Amino acid sequence: MKPFIDEENKMHLLGEVIPPGKSTRINISTAKLHSHTVVEVPVIIERSKKKGPVVLITAGIHGDEINGVEVVRQLIAKKLHQPKKGSIICIPVLNIYGFINNTREFPDGRDLNRVFPGSKTGALASRFAHLISQEILPIANLCMDFHTGGASRFNAAQIRIDKKNKKNVELAKVFHAPFTVFSSNIKKSYRYTCEKLDIPALLFEGGKSNHSDKYIAMEGVNGIKRILNHLGMLKEGVSLTKPEKKSIIIEDSYWLRAKYSGLLHVKIPLGKFVEKGEYIAIITDPYGTFRHKVKAKKAGYVINANQAPTVYQGDAIFHISKEAGE
Template sequence: MSTSYQDLIILSEKIAPGQSKTINFSFAKLYTSTNVEIPIIVERAKEPGPTVLLTAGIHGDEINGVEIVRQIIANKINKPARGTIICIPILNIFGFLNASRAFPDGRDLNRVFPGTKTGSLASRVAYHFSKEILPFADYCFDFHTGGAQRFNASQIRIAPKQEALKNLANIFCAPFTVYSASIEKSYRATCEKMGIPVLLFEGGKSLESNKYIVKDGVDGVVRILSHLEMLNEKTVVPEKKAAPVVISKSRWVRAQKSGLLHVKIDCNKHVQKGEFLATITDPYGKMRIKVTAPNEGYIININQAPIVNQGDAIFHLSTVSTKEILNDQESED
């Protein structure tokens, strides 16, 4: 955690208070000997304040997060009234170039943190990021989407029983706040071990840019910066439509048969037990089975693939959810 407001030294580059600088995080080349550079956009106010780190593109095929951070930069939301904002729109530039989730070595960057200096390519990126950039952050916001054809409702994921994170999630005000334990060797787990508050945003699906998901992400960042008194006077704070629905437990509804999937319901919907969700058919007009909700809850993820195999996850459905009032201080289940 940063303890004083003075010059920052990131990757041997000095950034003084009031200065703007783009630093190229470059340590590896393609096999064509072409340099691969990860731009890090740093904006510092003259007035002291927190350091906020915004990251996206840990998975190279997750475009919504890249667009969220891009819009924050393009609209100058990242120019703080106080403190420092560090933006990294694409952390996995290798995967982004290939429209792929993973690194060229097949590794998932979000499963190798905090990395090693002499490990795989992904592990080396994680190592240098964890050692040379992450320690400056007071708050981290990491943007993701659903994998493959699975579309996530806009949601903030936080570890359970973390009151400070729940309060931040309420301020961000995505439609859903989902309690989810961090995965070992993930970026979020590394932040937790370093004592850095982190919110993970999920929304949309890979290889798609969805303007509604992007708006939820940008609006959430604006609310957070306003709360931290970092928002510049030119940026308007969006109103909160409703308090987040807090989901403490959930389940996957899986395909009982292989076939063509026909979804009949929208993401974000609240459904009743037994409600009609989808049909699965064969290609020959001989089979048609209905998929119904096994319990009352909110649909927070839908598989939008046209074809599924038996056992594939097709809906993510809450089993325990509470519509909470903003800034509610009651203890968590």
């Protein structure tokens, strides 16, 4: 059954009726573990008595992306999810199976963010995506989804949006992450499904898998506060952090890959603007006989850096912005 808000401002969600001013936690479950242990995904709903937008805030679509989970956890712990008007729905860990096992994927080996809107009779990940797409997502007026870089690749705090979606462009300006990256939607992703339902969606990236960084979490929480304030939903007495710099727009970018296998030594801070030919890392062998300087191919901002101690030839080591058409 699709969720909705009735004429009396009562929310109908996941088989429950949630009146205005009510705080509710609904635990959903799609399948038990093979041990028959019940695994539940908590959905935390906070409703104001005043009518207003419904904001859906999610993280952990990849089970090892802990930093995104931390953003939503802090939002709840600080009671910032209690709106002055409207409703806020928080799902801190979408992929509870991956979260338990510290893995990116569902137990069926599928990436949850590549099977939306899902299927009622498909594989486990697809069934869960179908539940989210049918029974939660349609009630949202805005979605914010929190991610990190994969493996050891550390993302600078950034919002990713499709530049053709003017609503998302305006909301990204309000969120004001250090970087705003124009990125086309990928078919079968959560963000693509939001677009098909005409729901504005902001995708935040920051940090790396299986790691928590307090500065990245701070950027995520501050951005949410700015959005809620913009919508008139931020409760009284909450202070806003004014950004120190403009959000840097990234319209195009390239991956710099390792020319050799070896030990990786990154020599620049994340977010730095590097010049063409600038020395930014070293690749060595373990024996002190080989040393290769990694240089930037083009000028641009470093928005992702590989923090793994070792790399293989062809591994991505930096994600760097470039001028469109370069």
